[in-house]
Amino acid sequence: MAHHITKAVIPAAGLGTRFLPATKAMPKEMLPVVDKPAIQYVVEEAVAAGLHDVLMVTGRNKYALENHFDRVYELEATLERKGDHARLQKVHESTNIADIHYFRQGDPHGLGHAVLQARMHVGEEPFAVLLGDDLIDERDPLLQRMITEQGKRNASIVALLEVEPDQIHLYGAAEFEPTDDPDVVRITGLVEKPSVESAPSNLAVIGRYVLRPEVFQVLEHTDPGMGGEIQLTDALQQMTSAEWTGGVYGLIFRGRRYDTGDKIDYIKAIVQLASERDDLGPELRPWLRQFVASMH
Numbered sequence: 001m002a003h004h005i006t007k008a009v010i011p012a013a014g015l016g017t018r019f020l021p022a023t024k025a026m027p028k029e030m031l032p033v034v035d036k037p038a039i040q041y042v043v044e045e046a047v048a049a050g051l052h053d054v055l056m057v058t059g060r061n062k063y064a065l066e067n068h069f070d071r072v073y074e075l076e077a078t079l080e081r082k083g084d085h086a087r088l089q090k091v092h093e094s095t096n097i098a099d100i101h102y103f104r105q106g107d108p109h110g111l112g113h114a115v116l117q118a119r120m121h122v123g124e125e126p127f128a129v130l131l132g133d134d135l136i137d138e139r140d141p142l143l144q145r146m147i148t149e150q151g152k153r154n155a156s157i158v159a160l161l162e163v164e165p166d167q168i169h170l171y172g173a174a175e176f177e178p179t180d181d182p183d184v185v186r187i188t189g190l191v192e193k194p195s196v197e198s199a200p201s202n203l204a205v206i207g208r209y210v211l212r213p214e215v216f217q218v219l220e221h222t223d224p225g226m227g228g229e230i231q232l233t234d235a236l237q238q239m240t241s242a243e244w245t246g247g248v249y250g251l252i253f254r255g256r257r258y259d260t261g262d263k264i265d266y267i268k269a270i271v272q273l274a275s276e277r278d279d280l281g282p283e284l285r286p287w288l289r290q291f292v293a294s295m296h
């Protein structure tokens, strides 16, 4: 029976070492992309796909996350007094967005371990996992399509992106068989961060998953892998050949995606998104042209 999916899990307990010192006292999911923290884009995406029940898996610096999605009376009162309704509206946007729950991961033993913490909250239903490292452009919806595919195939679904061969070592790479749909493949194997030579394809797993609850049973018995961490990819790899889990399919995403987990891509994402915005673009674009022209 196809379940109606309502829950999103957002792991946000990583150490974010690539962004130190910015992430010394703040989760990397709070880093602003133009003027909104990355995590807010991700919550908005979940809500746009109909997932109003959000569980954030948090770590030692969780307060900034909780505060961002909570009321801030002093700030609200000040803006109200000034009659600054536009900014007040921006403050309220993240407060009323969804039904947000928090779970503390304890030690950050990896993404698989973070997802396992959601077991009690999720129960026996399929659910979505969204990583704050990947921003999916709202003009190119992905999650809703994955949810539909999950219902259709009764399997776990991962999002795949075609990357340049020299980039595949940064991702989990998929080995696959085609299906009747050119955008959907059946995954037969997954390799975490392979070398160019050993990569089974240049289809990379990106940070969107719609998983069957059987993933929890698999994760529970998944040993630490690369980096001594419990890897979600390792659990998914086991599920590709375990029929009782429903198997794993990949939906190939051909839209706009911004990688904000990496410094250089984070900077590119900000420049690109800002230059497309009506309020910033008209001033930024000519400046960018001038700046580029002045470079040697």
Ligand code: UTP
Binding pocket: 011, 012, 013, 014, 015, 016, 017, 018, 019, 028, 057, 105, 107, 108, 109, 110, 111, 113, 114, 131, 132, 133, 261
């Ligand atoms: P990354 O591998 O990108 O994690 O995790 P990181 O450790 O935060 O970053 P770097 O590499 O040190 O800069 C992918 C996602 O999984 C979450 C992270 O918060 C991120 O959203 N995660 C990772 C957890 O929630 N718990 C963990 O134990 C590890």
